[in-house]
Amino acid sequence: MTTISAGPQAAAPTTPASTLDLAGVSRWYGNVVAVNDVTMRLGPGVTGLLGPNGAGKTTLLHMMAGFLAPSRGAVTLDGEPTWRNPGVYRRLGLVSEREAVHTFLSAYEFVLASAKLHRLPEPEAAARRAIDLVEMADAQDRRIGTYSKGMRQRTRVAAALVHDPQVLLLDEPFNGMDPRQRLHMMALLHRLGDAGRTILFSSHILEEVEQVSGTVQVMVAGRLAASGDYRTIRRLMTNRPHVFAVRSTDDRALAVALIAEPSVTGVELGRGGLTVRAGDYGAFTRALPKIALARGVRVRSLTPEDESLESVFSYLVGS
Numbered sequence: 001m002t003t004i005s006a007g008p009q010a011a012a013p014t015t016p017a018s019t020l021d022l023a024g025v026s027r028w029y030g031n032v033v034a035v036n037d038v039t040m041r042l043g044p045g046v047t048g049l050l051g052p053n054g055a056g057k058t059t060l061l062h063m064m065a066g067f068l069a070p071s072r073g074a075v076t077l078d079g080e081p082t083w084r085n086p087g088v089y090r091r092l093g094l095v096s097e098r099e100a101v102h103t104f105l106s107a108y109e110f111v112l113a114s115a116k117l118h119r120l121p122e123p124e125a126a127a128r129r130a131i132d133l134v135e136m137a138d139a140q141d142r143r144i145g146t147y148s149k150g151m152r153q154r155t156r157v158a159a160a161l162v163h164d165p166q167v168l169l170l171d172e173p174f175n176g177m178d179p180r181q182r183l184h185m186m187a188l189l190h191r192l193g194d195a196g197r198t199i200l201f202s203s204h205i206l207e208e209v210e211q212v213s214g215t216v217q218v219m220v221a222g223r224l225a226a227s228g229d230y231r232t233i234r235r236l237m238t239n240r241p242h243v244f245a246v247r248s249t250d251d252r253a254l255a256v257a258l259i260a261e262p263s264v265t266g267v268e269l270g271r272g273g274l275t276v277r278a279g280d281y282g283a284f285t286r287a288l289p290k291i292a293l294a295r296g297v298r299v300r301s302l303t304p305e306d307e308s309l310e311s312v313f314s315y316l317v318g319s
C-alpha cells in the first residue's frame with residue numbers, strides 16, 4: 001500500500017476556508033453546449049472532477065476561476081461572483097491544462113514573476129514559500145528546461161499558489177506524469193487539502209481520482225452525471241451491466257450452462273462465439289471457469305466488450 005505523507009511543511013492557509021458554489025451553470029459556444037445546468041458546491045479538501053474528453057471540465061474550471069462568463073447561472077466564491085472580480089482572483093489559483101512555461105527561466109524566476117504579477121508586497125519571500133510548499137527548493141535555480149514533467153508541473157503549481165489562495169483549481173495535473181511523479185503530486189494535493197484549502201482537479205482517469213480525492217464529481221457531455229464519495233462512484237461503475245465475448249470449444253453447451261448462472265442476465269449464440277451479459281463483473285468472471293470445467297468445455301477467450309471509459313460514463317448518465 002502506498003502511504004501518502006503529510007509532508008514536512010504544512011500548507012497552512014492564512015485565510016478562512018472558502019466555498020465555491022455553482023448554481024444552474026451553463027455555457028455554450030454558438031450552438032455547442034459545453035456545460036449544461038451544473039449545480040455543485042465545493043468546500044475544503046480535495047475534489048476530483050472526472051469526465052471523458054470534451055465533457056466540459058475545462059470550460060467549468062475556467063468559469064470557476066472567473067476567466068469565462070457563464071451563459072446562464074452563477075459561479076460564486078463565498079457568495080461573490082467569480083467573473084471579472086479581482087477580489088476573487090486574489091483568493092483563487094488556476095493551473096491550466098496546457099503547459100506554457102518559459103524553459104529558459106529557473107523555477108524561482110518563474111514563480112517570482114507570478115508573485116510580481118500579483119503585486120505581492122514581498123514577492124521574493126512569497127516565491128520562496130511557494131517553492132518550499134511544492135518541495136522544489138533544491139532545484140529552484142536550475143533552468144525549467146532541465147526539469148522532468150513532474151517538476152515542471154510542481155513549478156506551475158507553485159506559481160499558482162504564490163499569492164496563498166484559498167482555492168486551487170488544476171486542469172488535468174497528472175497528464176503525462178510517470179507513477180512516481182504522480183504520487184508526488186498526489187501527496188502535494190493532499191497536503192494542501194488537509195490544510196483546509198479547497199482543491200479541485202480534473203481528470204479523465206478514474207484511478208487518479210480514486211487515489212487523490214475523497215469526493216468525486218462526474219461530468220458527461222456537459223452535465224453533472226454523478227457526485228459523491230469515490231466508493232459510491234466506483235460501485236455505480238462496477239455494478240452496471242457488463243458485456244463479454246466468449247469463445248470456447250463448445251459454445252452451445254457453455255451457453256446452456258451459463259443461463260443457470262445467477263450473475264448472467266443474457267446469452268446470445270453467434271457465429272463468432274457467445275455474447276454474455278452479466279450484472280456482476282467479479283461474480284461472472286469467477287464463475288465462468290468453474291462452469292466450463294464442470295461441462296468439459298475449454299474457454300478459448302474471454303473479452304470484456306464495451307469497457308471504454310465513455311461507455312462507463314454513458315451508463316452513469318442513464319442511471
Ligand SMILES: Nc1ncnc2c1ncn2[C@@H]1O[C@H](COP(=O)(O)OP(=O)(O)OP(=O)(O)O)[C@@H](O)[C@H]1O
Nearest residue numbers: 029032033034051052053054055056057058059060
Ligand atoms: N472556445 C470554444 N469554442 C467552441 N467550442 C468549444 C470551445 N471550448 C470548448 N468547446 C467545446 O465545448 C465542449 C467541452 O469542452 P471542454 O474543453 O470544456 O471539455 P473537457 O472536458 O475539458 O475536455 P478535454 O479534456 O478534451 O479538454 C467540447 O465539445 C468542445 O469542443
